[in-house]
Amino acid sequence: MKLTMQLQLLPTADHKAQLLETMERFNEAATFAAKAGFEHKVYGQVAIHGLAYREIRERFGLSAQMAVRAIAKAVECFQRDKTVCPTFKPRGAICYDQRVLSFKGLTAVSLWAMTGRLLIPFVCGGYQKERQGRIKGQADLVYRGGKFYLLCTIELPEGSPIEPTDVIGVDLGIVNVATDSTGEVFSGAEVQRNRRRRATARKQHQRKGSKRAKRKLKQMAGRQRRFQAKTNHEISKKLVAKAKALGVGIAMEDLSGIRDRVEPTVGRRFRRQFGNWGFAQLGLFVEYKAKLAGVPVIQVDPRNSSRTCSKCGHCEKGNRPDQATFRCRHCGYSTNADLNAAENLRIRGLGHLVNGPEKSPVGPVLPVRRTERQSPLL
Ligand SMILES: [Zn+2]
Incomplete structure (x- = not known):
């Protein structure tokens, strides 16, 4: 079974600037590749490669493998829809494969950037350590809220199914x-307390409506979401x-x-x-x-x-x-x-x-006394 594992990278300020620069060049190149393909009505990796590879290398300064990845980003988009020519956001995801990304031990990853390979540490808890050996193939580098994350695909074996009797x-x-x-x-008590406290604070910020208050609101929404996910994971x-x-x-x-x-x-x-x-x-x-x-x-x-x-x-x-x-x-x-x-x-x-699901009745099969209209809400 395939799952996505998220690793937060901890780049230095210098490395961050280099990654952003790489991201922007990569997405420009992907947009260029898409345009070339769209104009010539070709949508596959090989065809667009023939049209645009050389120019991508020269214009955007990407390595051979990164140029291939940029074309692949455009191709992936065409696989979903060939009727529009996509334009990629300057800071959209880069999809790295094993040729341009490698893990160094349990705590750092080596990534290709315009200026060369960067060795970047990442946050790694017990969960990540346990599953790192299962990372397969590609990983997306994404930039969200000022932070870089690697979204890795991991392949976990499914348990042999239980034959339940209950x-x-x-x-x-x-x-x-x-x-x-x-x-x-x-219990949802803690979740509710948390939510109520935030709802009150949220109202105060909403009334203010300033830029600072808006930022604060966004932050709070993020915290609530993470808290909720954590509780759901535990339960x-x-x-x-x-x-x-x-x-x-x-x-x-x-x-x-x-x-x-x-x-x-x-x-x-x-x-x-x-x-x-x-x-x-x-x-x-x-x-x-x-x-x-x-x-x-x-x-x-x-x-x-x-x-x-x-x-x-x-x-x-x-x-x-x-x-x-x-x-x-x-x-x-x-x-x-x-x-x-x-x-x-x-x-x-x-x-x-x-x-089996089709034949089974809803609830115990016993006479239901219709003392009131059955609400569809329940
Ligand atoms: Zn009863």
Whole structure:
């Protein structure tokens, strides 16, 4: 399975200037190559090479391999769309391959620049160290917010798939980011605190509207995003590790449409947080980590999972007297509301395992008393 690993480079001021210069020349050359190809209606590497290679070498001062890479950047663009002639941003990505990029030990990388090879250290934590041997082929050098990053493709082996006989149901919520059917709760408290604090500060900055305030806002958005990603990584890692240890699958809802579906029991303030929360990201993280671990993920329909009794199947809005509580009006079963929902997702996941996704019913097959109109929101 292919993943992208990001390495932050730590160039000296001098090296930074040289990298920027290289980036600009490279992108000018790519734009030139695209124009040459477009004018002659040729879009392949070999054809454009014949037209533009010599001139690129002379005009832009690129090495042989870098000229090839610049042409490749134009060709890649044509592979998607031949009807427009692309113009590349001066500081767009450079795609390096092994001939112009090599790792020196665990902490530095050697990159081709206009002025020669540069040896540049990068930030390397345990995660990067472990995976460095798996870097394959090419890496993109990108410049973002004043910093250089290398985006490397790594190839990780997928785990041999587990044949599960059971699944863990995972319910996602606002107060508790995730609750699983074994009763473990992954709290969103810290995330919420963090978000509220930032929302207040954000309002103050928005009122000011100055240039400085705008910069500050951008910074804050970045921090929130990173914090969220970190939390999502932690939660998904724990969930997948647990499923793997138990030899079971994971049942969770399909997260592609999550923003459209907010529980009506939740106030407006929470809705804003919900919309912003990276549930879709959490879903993606669970999916790829599960794939690496060989843990199957079953997407189930979450409708009514929070108002249906996981013991007797009775579905009624009144089963959920408040945000935290589930109390069945039919059989009296009472438990934490998120745990009940997680258990329902587990039951549905099991249904998929036994019957396959098409045949399995939504929820336990028991008579539903239609005491009210079923809200499509739930
Ligand atoms: Zn019940």
